Amino acid sequence: AQSVTQPDIHITVSEGASLELRCNYSYGATPYLFWYVQSPGQGLQLLLKYFSGDTLVQGIKGFEAEFKRSQSSFNLRKPSVHWSDAAEYFCAVGSYNTDKLIFGTGTRLQVFP
Amino acid sequence: DAMVIQNPRYQVTQFGKPVTLSCSQTLNHNVMYWYQQKSSQAPKLLFHYYDKDFNNEADTPDNFQSRRPNTSFCFLDIRSPGLGDAAMYLCATSRDRAANTEAFFGQGTRLTVV
Numbered sequence: 001a002q003s004v005t006q007p008d009i010h011i012t013v014s015e016g017a018s019l020e021l022r023c024n025y026s027y028g029a030t031p032y033l034f035w036y037v038q039s040p041g042q043g044l045q046l047l048l049k050y051f052s053g054d055t056l057v058q059g060i061k062g063f064e065a066e067f068k069r070s071q072s073s074f075n076l077r078k079p080s081v082h083w084s085d086a087a088e089y090f091c092a093v094g095s096y097n098t099d100k101l102i103f104g105t106g107t108r109l110q111v112f113p
Numbered sequence: 114d115a116m117v118i119q120n121p122r123y124q125v126t127q128f129g130k131p132v133t134l135s136c137s138q139t140l141n142h143n144v145m146y147w148y149q150q151k152s153s154q155a156p157k158l159l160f161h162y163y164d165k166d167f168n169n170e171a172d173t174p175d176n177f178q179s180r181r182p183n184t185s186f187c188f189l190d191i192r193s194p195g196l197g198d199a200a201m202y203l204c205a206t207s208r209d210r211a212a213n214t215e216a217f218f219g220q221g222t223r224l225t226v227v
Contacts, residue, residue, distance in 0.1 A: 032213045034215075036218075041220075041221070041223070042220050042221065043117070043119075043203055043205075043218035043219050043220045043221050044156070044203065044205075044216075044218040045218070046215055046216070046217075049215065051213050090155060090156070094213060100146075100158050100161070101158075101216065103155035103156050104155060105153075105154060105155045106153070106154075106155055108153075
């Protein structure tokens with residue numbers, strides 16, 4: 001069965017520091033991978049997605065993620081975090097033969113000035 | 114500019130009193146989803162419509178129903194809300210049912226049961 005693991009429940013960084021949020025998936029075939037961000041009391045917004053091709057994908061708000069098949073990972077990165085990046089981040093996986101996304105449990109990012 | 118609109122943003126209902134949450138979209142997408150998200154948890158898919166075709170998740174309680182009268186609107190009905198149904202309810206749409214199409218989410222309706 002498909003599953004997504006986000007090992008870090010809560011991460012705190014200083015503004016301007018670099019960021020990496022971890023995501024590991026379990027799926028037999030090539031997955032479709034997504035990162036969504038959710039600000040408090042809001043819906044989810046897509047940051048970036050990977051379907052195929054270049055394993056380093058660029059997203060909105062200066063985020064990028066790298067698909068590593070050998071590690072079953074799709075970690076999200078940002079070189080310099082801004083206070084406005086404080087939010088909940090969800091990794092999700094889908095596949096060509098399913099209608100739905102499976103979400104991880106999320107990582108809450110806190111940014112200190 | 115809002116493409117997926119959920120009303121109301123906040124809903125308070127009494128234990129056992131039926132409640133309806135609404136979702137509308139301006140994207141003309143074929144697929145509409147309803148997710149339940151409890152505090153500090155991942156969104157959990159309740160069901161989705163592909164056009165008029167209703168697809169219920171196996172573990173969605175019978176207490177939850179949905180209607181999609183036309184392409185633009187979709188409703189979530191909770192027949193007898195319990196305290197455990199208090200959550201954020203998220204509506205999402207996508208162009209196609211395959212999981213490789215982007216899902217667009219509304220801002221959610223936070224349901225409180227008293």
